[in-house]
Amino acid sequence: MLRRSKRAALIGIRLAACALLAAAAAPGLASDDWDWDAVEAIDDAPVTKTPAAGAPAKTDATAPAAPRAAENALPDFAAEPVTVLAMFDGVAPFEVVPSQRDDEMHPCANCHQWATSNPEPRRLLTPHDNFELQHGLHGKGGFWCFTCHDVDNNFSLKTLEGEPVEFAHAYVVCSQCHAQQARDWAHGAHGKRVGNWQGRRQVFNCTACHYQHRPALKPREPLPGPTMRVGLPRPDHWVAAGQRPDHGAERQRDWQRDIERRRESVERDDTSDTAASGRVPADDAES
Amino acid sequence: MQNPDDDKPNGVSDLARRRFLKGLAVSAGAAGAVSASGGAWGGSTLSDAFADFFQQHYQRMSADEIATTIERIERKAKRRYGVDITCANTPPQDGVVFGYAINISKCRGYRDCVHACVEENNLGRDTQYIRVVELDRGSTDLHHADHYYDHAEVPRPGKDYLPMQCMHCDNPPCVKACPVEATWTEPDGIVVVDYDWCIGCRYCMAACPYQARHFNWGTPEIPAAELNPDTHYLGNRPRPRGVVEKCHFCVQRTRTGRQPACQEACPTGARVFGNLLDPNSEIRYVLENKAVFRLKEDLGTEPKFWYYRDA
Numbered sequence: 001m002l003r004r005s006k007r008a009a010l011i012g013i014r015l016a017a018c019a020l021l022a023a024a025a026a027p028g029l030a031s032d033d034w035d036w037d038a039v040e041a042i043d044d045a046p047v048t049k050t051p052a053a054g055a056p057a058k059t060d061a062t063a064p065a066a067p068r069a070a071e072n073a074l075p076d077f078a079a080e081p082v083t084v085l086a087m088f089d090g091v092a093p094f095e096v097v098p099s100q101r102d103d104e105m106h107p108c109a110n111c112h113q114w115a116t117s118n119p120e121p122r123r124l125l126t127p128h129d130n131f132e133l134q135h136g137l138h139g140k141g142g143f144w145c146f147t148c149h150d151v152d153n154n155f156s157l158k159t160l161e162g163e164p165v166e167f168a169h170a171y172v173v174c175s176q177c178h179a180q181q182a183r184d185w186a187h188g189a190h191g192k193r194v195g196n197w198q199g200r201r202q203v204f205n206c207t208a209c210h211y212q213h214r215p216a217l218k219p220r221e222p223l224p225g226p227t228m229r230v231g232l233p234r235p236d237h238w239v240a241a242g243q244r245p246d247h248g249a250e251r252q253r254d255w256q257r258d259i260e261r262r263r264e265s266v267e268r269d270d271t272s273d274t275a276a277s278g279r280v281p282a283d284d285a286e287s
Numbered sequence: 288m289q290n291p292d293d294d295k296p297n298g299v300s301d302l303a304r305r306r307f308l309k310g311l312a313v314s315a316g317a318a319g320a321v322s323a324s325g326g327a328w329g330g331s332t333l334s335d336a337f338a339d340f341f342q343q344h345y346q347r348m349s350a351d352e353i354a355t356t357i358e359r360i361e362r363k364a365k366r367r368y369g370v371d372i373t374c375a376n377t378p379p380q381d382g383v384v385f386g387y388a389i390n391i392s393k394c395r396g397y398r399d400c401v402h403a404c405v406e407e408n409n410l411g412r413d414t415q416y417i418r419v420v421e422l423d424r425g426s427t428d429l430h431h432a433d434h435y436y437d438h439a440e441v442p443r444p445g446k447d448y449l450p451m452q453c454m455h456c457d458n459p460p461c462v463k464a465c466p467v468e469a470t471w472t473e474p475d476g477i478v479v480v481d482y483d484w485c486i487g488c489r490y491c492m493a494a495c496p497y498q499a500r501h502f503n504w505g506t507p508e509i510p511a512a513e514l515n516p517d518t519h520y521l522g523n524r525p526r527p528r529g530v531v532e533k534c535h536f537c538v539q540r541t542r543t544g545r546q547p548a549c550q551e552a553c554p555t556g557a558r559v560f561g562n563l564l565d566p567n568s569e570i571r572y573v574l575e576n577k578a579v580f581r582l583k584e585d586l587g588t589e590p591k592f593w594y595y596r597d598a
Contacts (some may be wrong), residue, residue, distance in 0.1 A: 188559060
């Protein structure tokens with residue numbers, strides 16, 4: 001009993017958007033001993049309700065309900081930007097741009113638009129073994145499909161309290177745990193505004209940048225730096241520190257080749273001295 | 288008697304003389320109908336070369352003179368790159384002062400902004416306005432920062448990445464250093480350069496504490512296919528050799544309400560751009576709610592460019 005309440009307290013902290021704290025205490029929370037009764041207990045406990053987690057549930061009740069699975073149609077991911085729900089204080093209404101990356105989720109829908117789901121938390125086996133959920137407690141488990149997805153409606157998300165959420169409003173689901181990020185996102189200190197700084201404010205949804213099943217951004221190769229050192233050997237201690245000796249040389253070659261081609265064409269024009277060349281401007285050809 | 292030029296193996300001087308005479312004749316005959324092929328007058332026509340020489344400072348030109356100058360700029364770009372560009376002269380908006388903030392917890396050093404800037408602003412391909420420096424985590428020690436970092440993957444553990452560009456100081460030392468007033472602060476806070484008035488003395492580069500200004504040692508080399516035809520007089524129009532240039536907050540975009548190219552390119556959303564005078568703008572939220580800092584604040588340059596970290 002003591003263990004259970006201790007675990008419940010830990011989950012409660014995470015639900016209260018103290019993700020870091022929970023992660024530090026995470027080793028005892030491997031997916032195998034995830035206590036789903038505790039989750040239900042937490043859902044009823046008022047102490048876990050942060051403003052961010054509580055607000056969406058209220059506003060969601062008034063919002064139009066997500067299309068139910070009866071239609072059995074895929075949601076229209078290419079829809080127009082939608083106005084965000086009024087869940088953030090002190091923010092003028094703004095629009096959220098639907099995620100372009102929802103394609104990555106479609107493989108699930110290929111089967112689950114007709115297949116029923118097994119709601120029981122378990123380690124996923126064939127044919128699910130190509131899918132890995134790396135979300136929650138830094139990939140150590142603790143999340144399950146139906147933490148965020150509605151088990152009765154494969155085309156709807158849900159809050160922890162079971163209120164349906166449209167995919168276009170995925171930020172409602174995210175903000176239950178990531179309250180700090182959600183507040184910054186609503187005010188513009190997190191996330192990315194699309195297109196303009198003036199006029200209609202359109203912001204990318206959380207899932208546009210963070211793949212929802214593996215939210216951490218992956219490291220990748222940087223584009224070339226200043227060209228001063230391109231073509232020159234890099235200092236040995238930089239190479240020893242993991243930098244490549246000749247990175248950027250390829251791009252340098254590319255644009256130098258372009259320049260040389262352009263020079264050649266200019267020289268051709270100069271030597272031919274006729275209006276036949278393609279580079280001679282139109283007004284010249286007229287005269 | 289034989290013409291001494293006939294002995295020349297390739298007749299180069301003969302060709303040059305012919306072109307000179309042709310240009311002279313045309314410009315003397317009709318000032319309106321310009322015509323010349325490449326080469327002479329620095330790749331221009333005689334009339335355009337004269338007009339270039341007598342071109343006034345941007346702030347002293349009348350609207351008509353600016354319009355004529357812009358036509359000439361477009362004509363020269365057509366001649367040089369074979370591309371039709373439009374050179375806008377969009378004025379600053381009332382009640383707008385631009386500011387920029389970068390979340391260095393979010394910046395991951397990909398340098399997408401750097402190359403978006405190069406392509407948007409028609410930079411010579413050996414020039415980069417944005418300098419992303421790699422620092423030890425939590426440090427702002429620019430002396431030990433590396434902007435040549437080149438790892439197989441970024442971000443590296445234990446490193447922060449901090450993009451630097453023109454800070455558009457409210458008290459800009461570069462403007463004070465310019466002996467010919469070729470650089471000044473626009474009403475919307477953008478520090479701009481009149482590339483045709485700049486004499487290339489590079490005093491401004493010495494005065495800038497952020498190394499934000501760049502000198503064109505040669506004519507900027509831009510592949511014609513990559514030339515951005517959407518330009519602005521004070522922004523990304525093609526620049527000549529021997530002048531200083533710098534970030535201008537993408538004046539050709541931001542004065543029409545768009546985001547700068549670096550903000551648009553950033554894949555992590557680290558960049559926040561907006562109007563400092565609008566209390567509801569995103570940048571004002573950042574300035575009022577985050578622990579922001581500016582680089583070399585002790586110099587009193589009052590940059591309109593802030594950095595902040597999450598939490």
